[in-house]
Amino acid sequence: MKKSPRQWRGLFFVSIPFAVVLLPLKMILNAKHLEQWVSSIFQHKGFSETDANTAANVLITADLRGIDSHGVARLSGYLRLIDKGRINPKPNIKIIRETPSTGTIDADAAVGLVSAEYAMKLAIEKANNCGSGWIAIKNSNHFGIAAKHSMMALEHNMIGFSVTNASPLVTPALGAERMLGTNPICVAIPAGQEPAFVLDMATSAASNGKLEIAERTNKSIPEGLLIQKDGTTSTNPAELKNGGMVLTLGSDMDHGSYKGYGLSAVVDILSGVLSGANFGPWVPPFVSFLDPLPNLPGLGIGHFVGAWRIDGFREIDEFKSTMDLWIQRFRQTQPLNAEHPVKIPGDYEREETERRKINGIPLVEKVVEDLVNISKECNIPLPNSL
Amino acid sequence: MKKSPRQWRGLFFVSIPFAVVLLPLKMILNAKHLEQWVSSIFQHKGFSETDANTAANVLITADLRGIDSHGVARLSGYLRLIDKGRINPKPNIKIIRETPSTGTIDADAAVGLVSAEYAMKLAIEKANNCGSGWIAIKNSNHFGIAAKHSMMALEHNMIGFSVTNASPLVTPALGAERMLGTNPICVAIPAGQEPAFVLDMATSAASNGKLEIAERTNKSIPEGLLIQKDGTTSTNPAELKNGGMVLTLGSDMDHGSYKGYGLSAVVDILSGVLSGANFGPWVPPFVSFLDPLPNLPGLGIGHFVGAWRIDGFREIDEFKSTMDLWIQRFRQTQPLNAEHPVKIPGDYEREETERRKINGIPLVEKVVEDLVNISKECNIPLPNSL
Numbered sequence: 189m190k191k192s193p194r195q196w197r198g199l200f201f202v203s204i205p206f207a208v209v210l211l212p213l214k215m216i217l218n219a220k221h222l223e224q225w226v227s228s229i230f231q232h233k234g235f236s237e238t239d240a241n242t243a244a245n246v247l248i249t250a251d252l253r254g255i256d257s258h259g260v261a262r263l264s265g266y267l268r269l270i271d272k273g274r275i276n277p278k279p280n281i282k283i284i285r286e287t288p289s290t291g292t293i294d295a296d297a298a299v300g301l302v303s304a305e306y307a308m309k310l311a312i313e314k315a316n317n318c319g320s321g322w323i324a325i326k327n328s329n330h331f332g333i334a335a336k337h338s339m340m341a342l343e344h345n346m347i348g349f350s351v352t353n354a355s356p357l358v359t360p361a362l363g364a365e366r367m368l369g370t371n372p373i374c375v376a377i378p379a380g381q382e383p384a385f386v387l388d389m390a391t392s393a394a395s396n397g398k399l400e401i402a403e404r405t406n407k408s409i410p411e412g413l414l415i416q417k418d419g420t421t422s423t424n425p426a427e428l429k430n431g432g433m434v435l436t437l438g439s440d441m442d443h444g445s446y447k448g449y450g451l452s453a454v455v456d457i458l459s460g461v462l463s464g465a466n467f468g469p470w471v472p473p474f475v476s477f478l479d480p481l482p483n484l485p486g487l488g489i490g491h492f493v494g495a496w497r498i499d500g501f502r503e504i505d506e507f508k509s510t511m512d513l514w515i516q517r518f519r520q521t522q523p524l525n526a527e528h529p530v531k532i533p534g535d536y537e538r539e540e541t542e543r544r545k546i547n548g549i550p551l552v553e554k555v556v557e558d559l560v561n562i563s564k565e566c567n568i569p570l571p572n573s574l
Numbered sequence: 575m576k577k578s579p580r581q582w583r584g585l586f587f588v589s590i591p592f593a594v595v596l597l598p599l600k601m602i603l604n605a606k607h608l609e610q611w612v613s614s615i616f617q618h619k620g621f622s623e624t625d626a627n628t629a630a631n632v633l634i635t636a637d638l639r640g641i642d643s644h645g646v647a648r649l650s651g652y653l654r655l656i657d658k659g660r661i662n663p664k665p666n667i668k669i670i671r672e673t674p675s676t677g678t679i680d681a682d683a684a685v686g687l688v689s690a691e692y693a694m695k696l697a698i699e700k701a702n703n704c705g706s707g708w709i710a711i712k713n714s715n716h717f718g719i720a721a722k723h724s725m726m727a728l729e730h731n732m733i734g735f736s737v738t739n740a741s742p743l744v745t746p747a748l749g750a751e752r753m754l755g756t757n758p759i760c761v762a763i764p765a766g767q768e769p770a771f772v773l774d775m776a777t778s779a780a781s782n783g784k785l786e787i788a789e790r791t792n793k794s795i796p797e798g799l800l801i802q803k804d805g806t807t808s809t810n811p812a813e814l815k816n817g818g819m820v821l822t823l824g825s826d827m828d829h830g831s832y833k834g835y836g837l838s839a840v841v842d843i844l845s846g847v848l849s850g851a852n853f854g855p856w857v858p859p860f861v862s863f864l865d866p867l868p869n870l871p872g873l874g875i876g877h878f879v880g881a882w883r884i885d886g887f888r889e890i891d892e893f894k895s896t897m898d899l900w901i902q903r904f905r906q907t908q909p910l911n912a913e914h915p916v917k918i919p920g921d922y923e924r925e926e927t928e929r930r931k932i933n934g935i936p937l938v939e940k941v942v943e944d945l946v947n948i949s950k951e952c953n954i955p956l957p958n959s960l
Contacts, residue, residue: 289705324887347844360916391833443823450773501671
């Protein structure tokens with residue numbers, strides 16, 4: 189329901205003095221303080237202290253890594269799903285099937301931030317016992333930042349793998365219908381002296397987060413990222429709210445959009461079909477104001493995580509020094525433009541983490557407003573801005 | 575060394591009558607007959623009957639699936655590498671490291687067509703024993719079509735996975751240097767009534783095969799697939815022979831080329847670094863006239879294959895009927911253009927296989943010429959054209 193200009197003007201006059209008096213428009217918060225606050229909010233909503241800490245840590249990890257779309261910006265969304273009964277704050281997560289190196293868990297409607305950590309721990313335990321471990325998760329909710337889950341493997345000298353399906357927003361190649369989520373793939377690989385290699389990517393041409401930021405800042409986007417409801421291309425990120433669709437990685441058939449579609453499909457099948465969760469167009473929406481479709485074929489959202497033990501293949505020291513050589517050689521790649529050297533996946537996020545650990549996490553107006561409202565509702569004061 | 579027009583004219587007059595008398599310009603061969611012939615050629619070059627049959631079957635599978643770049647068109651290349659001593663026709667493939675669900679093999683310079691089958695069998699055995707199996711392969715050579723290897727898992731009710739690194743031809747995002755191969759990813763997933771889902775894709779914006787075909791037919795290619803040696807874009811596939819580079823899936827930073835780079839890098843690390851093979855710019859060239867670089871960090875080319883047992887996660891029947899639903903629902907995706915319905919990965923190749931099993935495998939002039947030369951050298955007559 190669109191508001192007319194007159195109504196907006198009214199809101200403007202009402203909200204400006206309120207904002208000036210009560211709301212800092214932007215804030216920069218210390219990561220640890222923010223994490224503790226987020227944990228206390230989850231505890232207020234019924235999470236155990238352990239689960240609340242886990243969930244808070246996943247969100248703050250996203251904010252530290254500069255993936256603002258997956259950080260505290262999502263907190264109000266999670267809370268609304270808790271209030272609606274779609275996220276279970278006290279889940280009884282169960283292993284429902286198992287072999288020495290595989291298994292499936294029913295997350296009992298836990299938030300993915302919590303169920304993915306549970307699953308990844310189990311995968312690591314299995315990898316310790318028999319070389320690799322793979323866990324499918326059904327009956328879960330939003331995953332949070334995939335990198336956090338895959339990176340759990342690193343300190344165990346393992347390669348971590350995590351994928352999840354997500355609410356439909358992306359059209360398969362040749363299609364004009366929302367059938368897939370932005371379905372990320374994340375692989376974290378330890379190195380020796382060099383920092384770990386961490387690839388965390390949406391299988392769509394653009395992540396939802398990037399499109400949201402373009403919309404928020406009124407910027408147009410390049411062609412080849414989304415199409416309108418009628419299938420025509422668009423450079424306006426707001427079209428996503430009018431029924432538009434994101435394209436898969438590759439953008440068009442000439443540039444391999446069937447590959448992005450294929451990868452997204454594999455993520456959907458591992459996460460949804462293998463686990464017994466929902467998949468494709470049936471994945472429940474993240475937003476609380478949209479109900480899941482009727483007659484769902486599965487339970488909740490699905491994820492799939494795993495770990496390979498390095499020394500199940502090669503001596504750890506040998507692997508790590510070779511991985512260092514890999515990273516050093518790729519950094520030396522002849523650049524297209526001398527000012528932009530070739531990066532290793534994870535570089536940007538690691539550098540941003542180092543910066544934000546020192547300088548704090550910057551929050552935009554909309555997010556600050558959300559957090560202030562949450563703070564009031566739960567009566568737990570927000571930390572002060574730095 | 576380019577020939578002058580005069581020299582070419584000379585060749586033209588000499589070769590035309592020869593071709594008319596001795597060479598059919600194009601041929602269509604029965605798949606089974608061609609496969610037997612290829613096997614007899616490999617045996618002539620010293621392969622055991624079993625290995626020769628395996629290698630021939632991988633090549634003919636590619637031809638049947640319409641992936642002509644990976645079929646008998648490659649035979650002469652393999653034979654030259656055997657003659658040069660770079661492919662070992664009598665390899666002693668060994669497991670050099672093992673856990674219940676992982677392992678590494680030294681392929682003893684076998685061709686990948688053979689070592690990948692060996693590794694995949696081992697992965698399937700491990701998956702039978704403990705739910706999943708993962709094998710890294712070092713000291714190998716060209717892999718052939720990845721789909722053949724992954725699809726071995728299907729009849730065991732497993733999901734098959736295979737990747738390989740390859741000779742450097744692709745530049746990382748932001749780079750202008752050949753650092754990666756077209757590094758394919760293949761995932762094969764069984765269904766029930768529906769045919770299996772088989773994704774087999776290069777992680778580059780275009781496969782080498784596609785660019786070769788464009789070059790052979792003098793067609794220009796879309797922008798965003800390759801750049802010239804100096805980093806400028808090109809629509810001329812022949813630039814690849816002048817030091818040009820293929821771009822990664824995504825094509826440019828705006829459209830996610832760092833994602834294609836990241837995926838290609840993961841393939842390279844699993845195949846090369848984890849196994850102890852070469853990686854990145856050190857992967858030995860496929861062509862016999864180029865020698866490997868000095869001071870290689872590993873042994874040969876590397877691959878990585880694996881299998882997940884479906885019933886390590888979910889009842890097989892349940893999985894298969896759900897997979898059927900996935901496939902049926904995706905086929906019904908609203909198409910962008912009613913004449914081009916959305917496909918399931920593997921559809922094109924399966925339909926082509928059905929056609930070519932009946933109609934035979936069409937071979938272009940250049941390939942026929944190769945096969946005729948091989949036939950003469952080995953004194954093993956080619957099957958007749960259909």
